[in-house]
Amino acid sequence: MAVPFLDADQRHPITLPDGTPYTNTVWLGSVIDHPNIEVGDFTYYNDFEPVTDYAARIAPYLHPGAPERLIIGKFCQFANGTRFITSSADHPKRWFTSYPFAVFDQALFPYFDEEFAKGADTVIGNDVWVGDGARIMPGVTLGDGVIVGAGAIVTRDVPSWSIVAGNPGRVVRRRFPDDVCDRLDRLAWWDRDLADIRALVPVLASADLAALDAALAERGL
Known part of the structure; x- marks a missing residue:
């Protein structure tokens, strides 16, 4: 039986030329076991420092049982320093104070229950590239194929196939014309089986529209 070209069960998916694993990079799905975090296969994170808890590294404010989830x-x-600042990091903004008194005195929780129970999920699509040091703020959704520039602070939802950069993050442009984005949405290559994804690599690693159209036609799309 042929060995699949990608193995979702690996911890360190990159092997150096001398045969040793490159330990800075991990499949996140193989190293995170957190009830509030869902990670799809073959999503990787790279860090330049040793990490003992990847959930805490990428989503430091998300605790088990929090009202929000991180769905990837x-x-x-995800490059070094990618951080998801989830809703539990937020403080009340409509009150006269933003100070979370109930964190320090449980007797005050009745005043904070409703506010602390709020928590919009952070949702990251497929084939999303987040650059070094970028921050994704509470409740943000990034569509499929989004690219987030290094150091960006993303505070609003980003449509699929967009490039976002800056602080606050702003959409710079769509990566492709709308008709090409529609084709990529139909292909949804990340949902296909590994053998088909492997067969699609020559198309995916190109900007050949004719080849993309042929791949869609071959698959009845």
Whole structure:
């Protein structure tokens, strides 16, 4: 039986030329076991420092049992310093104070229950690349194929196939014309089986529209 070209069960998916694993990079799905975090296959994270708790590294404010979730798609690429600042990090903004008194005195929780129970999920699509040091703020959704520039602070939802950069993050442009984005949405290559994804690599690693159209036609799409 042929060995699949990608193995979702690996911890360190990159092997150096001398045969040793490159330990800075991990499949997140193989190293995170957290009730509030869902990670699709083949999504990787790279860090330049040793990490003992990857959930705490990428989502430091998300504790088990929090009202929000972090949902990450397949084949995402997260550079060193990527952080998801989830809703539990937020403080009341409509009150006269933003200070979370109930964290320090449980008798005050009745005043904070409703506010602390709020928590919009952070949702990351498939094939999303987040650059070095970027921050994704509470409740943000990034569509499929989004690229987030290094150091960006993303505070609003980003449509699929967009490039976002800056602080606050702003959409710079769509990566492709709308008709090409529609084709990529139909292909949804990340949902296909590994053998088909492997067969699609020559198309995916190109900007050949004719080849993309042929791949869609071959699959009845």
